[in-house]
Amino acid sequence: MANSNTFDRRKFIKVCVGAGAAVAANPALVAEPAGELIPAERVRLVDPDGKTLDPGSLAIGESFVFHYPYVTTPCFLINLGSPAEPGAELTTADGRAYRWAGGAGPGRSIVAFSAICAHRMSYPTRTVSFIDYRHQPMSPSNTSSGWWSRGQVIYCCSEGSVYDPREGARVLSGPAPQPLAAVHLDYDPDEQALFATGVYGGSMFERFLTEFGLQVSLAHKRDDIRREARDTTVVWSMSEYTRTKAC
Numbered sequence: 001m002a003n004s005n006t007f008d009r010r011k012f013i014k015v016c017v018g019a020g021a022a023v024a025a026n027p028a029l030v031a032e033p034a035g036e037l038i039p040a041e042r043v044r045l046v047d048p049d050g051k052t053l054d055p056g057s058l059a060i061g062e063s064f065v066f067h068y069p070y071v072t073t074p075c076f077l078i079n080l081g082s083p084a085e086p087g088a089e090l091t092t093a094d095g096r097a098y099r100w101a102g103g104a105g106p107g108r109s110i111v112a113f114s115a116i117c118a119h120r121m122s123y124p125t126r127t128v129s130f131i132d133y134r135h136q137p138m139s140p141s142n143t144s145s146g147w148w149s150r151g152q153v154i155y156c157c158s159e160g161s162v163y164d165p166r167e168g169a170r171v172l173s174g175p176a177p178q179p180l181a182a183v184h185l186d187y188d189p190d191e192q193a194l195f196a197t198g199v200y201g202g203s204m205f206e207r208f209l210t211e212f213g214l215q216v217s218l219a220h221k222r223d224d225i226r227r228e229a230r231d232t233t234v235v236w237s238m239s240e241y242t243r244t245k246a247c
C-alpha cells in the first residue's frame with residue numbers, strides 16, 4: 001500500500017516553467033503546469049464498460065466522476081464546450097504558487113479537478129453530492145455580473161464555495177481557502193484517449209483519507225483506501241454515480 005506522505009512529498013518534482021521568455025520561445029510549455037506536479041500513475045480514462053473513454057461522449061454541461069490518484073478519491077471531469085485557456089496563476093492555502101495548464105482533449109475543453117471541496121471536504125458519494133458542476137446560470141433572471149448569472153461553475157452548497165473551472169478552479173466565492181487541486185490530463189489524438197498523469201495545486205487527499213477513512217472504506221468496500229489508481233479508472237456520469245444531487 002502506498003504511503004500517502006510518500007506520495008505527496010517524495011514524488012514531488014519541480015516543473016517550474018514560469019519564465020515568460022521560456023514560454024515565449026516554446027509555446028508548448030504553456031500546456032505544462034508550473035509549480036509542484038505530483039506525478040502519479042499514468043491512468044487511462046475508461047467508460048463503465050471498460051472501453052477507452054471517447055472524449056466526444058462527454059456531454060457539454062454535464063459532470064463526470066472518476067477516482068484518481070487513489071482508487072477512492074473522487075475527481076470531476078467536465079467538458080466546458082470551448083477551449084479552456086492555460087495560464088491562470090493560482091496559490092494554495094499555504095502560499096505555493098502554481099500555474100494552471102488549461103484544458104485537454106480534441107478541443108482543449110476538457111478539465112479535471114479534485115471533487116473534494118477545499119473548505120470542509122464535502123465530496124460526491126453514491127448517496128448524495130453537495131458539490132457539482134453548474135453549466136447554466138444559477139439565477140438566469142439575475143442581471144448582475146456575478147457568478148450567479150454566468151454559470152459554468154463548480155458549486156459546493158455545503159457552505160457556498162464556488163470555483164471557476166475555466167480558471168483552474170479558482171475560488172470565486174465562499175469560504176474555500178484555495179482552488180480545487182487540478183488533475184493533469186494528457187490527450188493522445190491517435191488513440192483518442194485521455195490519461196490522468198498527476199495532480200497539482202493544493203492536494204488534500206491525505207487529509208481527506210484520514211478524516212473520512214472509515215466512510216470511504218465502507219463506501220468502496222475496501223481496506224486499502226490509499227491504493228493508487230493504476231492502468232485504468234472508470235468515468236461515471238454524475239447522474240449515474242450519485243443518487244441525489246443536493247444542489
Ligand code: FES
Pocket residue numbers: 117118119120121122156157158159160161174175176
Ligand atoms: S465543504 Fe464546500 S463550502 Fe464547505
